Amino acid sequence: MARDRSSRPSRSDSRLDSPRGLRTTPSIFQSRDRFGRFTEAIARGMGTPWFLFGLSIFVILWMIYNTLAPEGIRFDSAAIGFTALTLILSLQASYAAPLILLAQNRQDDRDRVTIEQDRQRAERNLNDTEYLAREVVALRLAMKDLASKDFIRSELKSLLEELEEKKPGG
Template sequence: MMQLPRRTPEQLAEELLGRKFSELEQEEQNVLRRIAAGTLIGPDADEIAATHASRGDRLADRVASVGGSWGFIIAFGLVLIAWMLVNSHVLEAFGLHPFDGYPYIFLNLILSMLAAIQAPVIMMSQNRQADKDRIAARHDYEVNLRTQLEILRLHRRFDHLIEYLEARRASEAGEEY
């Protein structure tokens, strides 16, 4: 069977996209290089983001996942109720003076400090998630572009094969007469 010659990225750009290789965006050039070399698309977005994550990034992700969960909200609500009960009724029942009686000023201070620390950490995690989303979008774009280009290549190969078979059939038909 006849085999098509390997194409360079420059040839593929002209053939498949109808543009010069130098006019293409970096992602398009990378995809054409991979197609010409016959290599697969690299690791997925989560793997790429994980390799670039610092300890602080991973800690921010964990704090955000815990701080933004129903388990945290329920547990924290139970701690608040326990704090108020202990400082209102339980200690008074034993004749002790509550260490943070109503209006719970120390509890308000702790909650304010928690919010002051937790909010920037959650925002760091959200920024990291936005970076992951950008990496995923770029990766998806490359996968989609490569898929489209491979479909175009296959279409052209089939066209070439059909032309070859038709020419062969015509030459065989001409030999019969």
């Protein structure tokens, strides 16, 4: 008897070592996050001095080659304003701007989460501080009813003086 493959539970459904909500299944959110990390890496790389230095060297070498190389092996003419170089730089800029914006949006989302966590932490700290202040006040009120060290010393001194006065021969 052949078993129908469509009735077999999928690999993620057959895992019983984690709750249903925690089972890992590939989702569109994971691919978005992967793309987001990729855009951040590109934006981070484009914001470095090494990228600007490398791009400057690339442009300078391109211009030198296409100006000084023999006519037959040039691929971008200086006479028409380095059209291919201009197109390459325009293409790079047209992709760089949206990638940088995507990276900024992800950073804004992280900042929002951080701000919310900081607000919650500050609220908890305030509640803890208010609780501790109430406890200190309660202790102070309870301490008023207790005898202080100086009071006990003065009472003991007065008792000793009374005992010495009542002592025969004193």
